[in-house]
Amino acid sequence: xxxxxxxxxxxxxxxxxxxxxxxxxxxxxxxxxxxxxxxxxxxxxxxxxxxxxxxxxxxxxxxxxxxxxxxxxxxxxxxxxxxxxxxxxxxxxxxxxxxxxxxxxxxxxxxxxxxxxxxxxxxxxxxxxxxxxxxxxxxxxxxxxxxxxxxxxxxxxxxxxxxxxxxxxxxxxxxxxxxxxxxxxxxxxxxxxxxxxxxxxxxxxxxxxxxxxxxxxxxxxxxxxxxxxxxxxxxxxxxxxxxxxxxxxxxxxxxxxxxxxxxxxxxxxxxxxxxxxxxxxxxxxxxxxx
Numbered sequence: 571x572x573x574x575x576x577x578x579x580x581x582x583x584x585x586x587x588x589x590x591x592x593x594x595x596x597x598x599x600x601x602x603x604x605x606x607x608x609x610x611x612x613x614x615x616x617x618x619x620x621x622x623x624x625x626x627x628x629x630x631x632x633x634x635x636x637x638x639x640x641x642x643x644x645x646x647x648x649x650x651x652x653x654x655x656x657x658x659x660x661x662x663x664x665x666x667x668x669x670x671x672x673x674x675x676x677x678x679x680x681x682x683x684x685x686x687x688x689x690x691x692x693x694x695x696x697x698x699x700x701x702x703x704x705x706x707x708x709x710x711x712x713x714x715x716x717x718x719x720x721x722x723x724x725x726x727x728x729x730x731x732x733x734x735x736x737x738x739x740x741x742x743x744x745x746x747x748x749x750x751x752x753x754x755x756x757x758x759x760x761x762x763x764x765x766x767x768x769x770x771x772x773x774x775x776x777x778x779x780x781x782x783x784x785x786x787x788x789x790x791x792x793x794x795x796x797x798x799x800x801x802x803x804x805x806x807x808x809x810x811x812x813x814x815x816x817x818x819x820x821x822x823x824x825x826x827x828x829x830x831x832x833x834x835x836x837x838x839x840x841x842x843x844x845x846x847x848x849x850x851x852x853x854x855x856x857x858x859x860x
Contacts, residue, residue, distance in 0.1 A: 573621040574642035592616030606640040629755035638745035649673030653671025657820040658689040661812035685746040690737035694830035698732040711846025715860040727795040736831040739790035
């Protein structure tokens with residue numbers, strides 16, 4: 571499924587099916603494909619959940635053997651091969667995308683691979699530090715507390731991926747069997763539904779997309795915890811002015827960010843505090859008890 575919130579170019583084929591997210595919030599927008607407002611849905615919550623309203627719709631309404639999620643501007647390049655210096659993202663025009671062979675995603679699962687995720691980009695800091703720099707730190711630790719309350723068996727994976735890794739696996743994109751996707755969605759929305767009880771929505775329009783942002787760190791957490799074999803593929807980003815970051819530039823950034831993370835990131839004091847005890851006094855003042 572290709573998540574989109576607007577009229578514009580989307581791939582359509584027997585493999586790619588666009589879905590209009592937040593359709594209930596856009597009653598006057600009529601596009602020639604499905605919306606996320608039919609059947610059992612959460613379309614009205616698209617403002618805070620972003621493309622996750624399509625995840626929810628697919629979980630509750632879609633019958634299929636396999637499912638993949640991408641965006642109107644971000645597509646998997648399933649035809650790409652594994653390699654140490656391959657880039658994580660390439661710019662491409664829509665015309666070039668439409669002509670390109672994107673590969674057969676099902677074939678990637680025939681060797682025991684359980685899920686395909688986006689190829690990681692590397693940060694000079696941990697996933698946790700990056701999230702807290704970009705969003706509200708209190709929200710991050712509320713999320714961690716909820717995860718460990720509902721699924722305490724995830725603590726080793728949470729510590730490793732959030733606090734001891736600098737691999738950013740974003741965009742809420744994946745390709746897997748529908749059975750695995752349903753397990754993921756049930757887990758994801760259980761956590762986000764509980765988290766929603768405690769967080770306070772920001773007055774800033776960007777930060778209101780809180781649950782979509784949380785999904786970006788929860789999605790890899792689930793698959794890293796549950797899957798023994800994962801493949802990663804780069805993202806093709808549809809741009810009006812496509813350029814390209816070379817593979818060597820990607821390798822250079824990967825090396826220097828890994829060095830920076832090894833020297834500084836792993837020593838961050840919050841790396842040993844997944845419950846955010848530093849914020850305990852603030853939580854108490856807000857009446858937050860998890």
